[in-house]
Amino acid sequence: MRAVNVGIVGLGNVGSGALEILAENAEQIRLKLGFPLRVAAVCSRGIASKKLPAGLGKIKRTADWREVVSDPAIDIVAELVGGTTVAREILDAAILEKKSIVTANKELIALCGADIWSQAIKAGINLAMEASVAGGIPIHAVLREGISGDRIQAIYGILNGTSNYILTGMEKQARSLEDMLAEAQRLGYAEADPAADIDGHDARYKLAILSALAFGERITPADIYVEGIRRISQIDFAYAGQLGQTIRLLGTARQTAEGLILSVRPALIPRSTILANVDGSYNGIWVRGHYGSDTFYYGRGAGSKPTGVAVVSDLMRVAREIRSGSPERVSPFAHERLGEYKPISVLEQSRPYYLRFRVEDRPGIIATLAGILADRHISLDAVLQLPSDDKRTLPFVITVENTSERALREAVDAMASLDFLREPPLALPLEGGL
Ligand SMILES: NC(=O)c1ccc[n+]([C@@H]2O[C@H](COP(=O)([O-])OP(=O)(O)OC[C@H]3O[C@@H](n4cnc5c(N)ncnc54)[C@H](OP(=O)(O)O)[C@@H]3O)[C@@H](O)[C@H]2O)c1
Structure with missing residues (x-):
């Protein structure tokens, strides 16, 4: 049977991983498909200096992506460039040429994936x-097909390997955030500018995409409250440990009686939950369904070969559709159409919270803070203070019972002017029920 021809644009981490798998695993792929999946063209800006894996046969090499997209021999274009400018041009051009697309681009899909899918439907091609x-x-396959018969109630995800690597190192090796970040950069887990990872933006793109698949709404990153991990310090793990908890950068999407609430933020999670054992650069996603209850998915959230497998598997699925002549047409968003519902503000959520203070020690501090909380009908749960010699920036923690985030933020704002506080209080939700 004739091969299905693939053009790969972008030969960085993901592109080179996918290419190696396509070359090395070609026979397995042919056996599974019943026909060969052939790499017919590859493209990157610095193509002249790229060493390609052996066994690919005759192949077009170019620095101009248009030569891949417009090549009549190419059936599927893999966009593995990243970003939102050239990548969008590549996808638009491929759709015009009626070529199916495979992409790894979270940013572009989170920002305008629904529009790209509408274009793809009109052109009769697929988007994977x-x-x-x-x-x-x-996880796409899970939400799109594996558990698509269920009604999703919640997703809890550790979606950024870099921040998880940093947080688990702080917890288990008692090291500082700065130290762990420097190590993550040395190992190539974190970029020179780590903002996208540690400020939560990368995880927010991913949660926007997962929420669209799970809830069928056009969710964009701007709809999701985001807070990074920069303010988490070693002492927070000590206090969290005393409470039987740990701290993770958690993406949550929950269907509540009031509406859908979405956030990416550091949260306390029970030490006993399976999510607390997602260590290092791994990712974990917990999905709660109305009928099927809880399912959990774990693995490498990034990296050349793990991500390469996802790309190659997408190429195989799309190639099967092309070869059979009957596109499966399962929407990549798991819903035929995405609605225009907007999630409600995180201020509406009710949770117990952890408040960590650094104060200049003096009498009456707890009474003052408790008074501010009581004025907003927020009940104290516990006060924790580990021994410390430094009385000028003494850390201690107050946990409060279930309260609305709106009331909690009002209380934190009211505390801002207190002259004994060395820095604004750190407020983290306690995610129970995991
Ligand atoms: N890295 C991961 O583990 C991971 C995981 C999941 C998803 N992703 C996503 O996968 C995509 C690719 O990420 P990556 O880490 O592989 O990026 P990367 O290492 O920076 O690779 C990007 C590639 O695109 C090529 N490129 C850039 N501009 C181009 C242009 N105008 N024309 C042709 N080629 C161009 C680059 O060429 P030169 O090298 O020749 O400059 C490079 O080969 C991104 O959307 C990313 O978010 C990455």
Whole structure:
């Protein structure tokens, strides 16, 4: 049977991983498909200096992506460039040429994936995007097909390997955030500018995509409250440990009686939950269904080969549709159409919270803070203070019972002017029920 021809644009981490798998695993792929999946063209800006894996046969090499997209021999274009400018041009051009697309681009899909899918439907081609969330974990396939018969109630995800690497190192090796970040950069887990990872933006793109699949709404990153991990310090793990908890950068999407609430933020989670054992650069996603209850997905959230597997598996799925002549037409967003519902503000959520203070020690501090909380009908749960010699920036923690985030933020704002506080209080939700 004739091969299906693939053009790969972008030969960085993901592109080179996918290419190596396509070359090395070609026979397995042929056996599974019943026909060969052939790499017919590859493209990157610095193509002249790229060493390609052996066994690919005759192949077009170019620095101009247009030569891939417009090549009549190419059936599927894999966009593995990243960003929102050239990548969008590549996808638009491929759709015009009626070529199906495989992409790993979380940013572009989170920002305008629904529009790209509408264009793709009109052109009668497919859009596959498994690698855009959690690299090696096939979470799209799960939401799109595996548990599509269920009604999703909640998603809790550790979606950024870099921040998880930093937080688990702080917890288990008692090291500082700065130290762990420097190590993550040395190992190539974190970029020179780590903002996208540690400020939560990368995880927010991924949660936007997962929420669209799970709830069928056109969710964009701007709809999701985001807070990074920069303010978490070593002492927070000590206090969290005393409470039987740990701290993770958690993406949550929950259907509540009031509406859908979405956030990416550091949260306390029970030490006993399976999510607390997602260590290092791994990702974990917990999905709660109305009928099927809880399912959990774990694996490498990034990396050349794990993400390469996701890309190659997408290429195989799309190739099967092309070869059979009957596109499956399962929407990549798991819903025929995405609605225009907007999530409600995180201020409406009710949770117990952890408040960590650094104060200049003096009598009456707890009474003053408790008074501010009581004025907003917020009940104290516990006060924790570990021994410390430094009385000028003494850390201690107050946990409060279930309260609305709106009331909690009002209380934190009211505390801002207190002259004994060395820095604004750190407020983290306690995510129970995991
Ligand atoms: N890295 C991961 O583990 C991971 C995981 C999941 C998803 N993703 C997503 O996968 C995509 C690719 O990420 P990556 O880490 O592989 O990026 P990368 O290492 O920076 O690779 C990007 C590639 O695109 C090529 N490129 C850039 N501009 C181009 C242009 N105008 N024309 C042709 N080629 C161009 C680059 O060429 P030169 O090298 O020749 O400059 C490079 O080969 C991104 O959307 C990313 O978010 C990455």
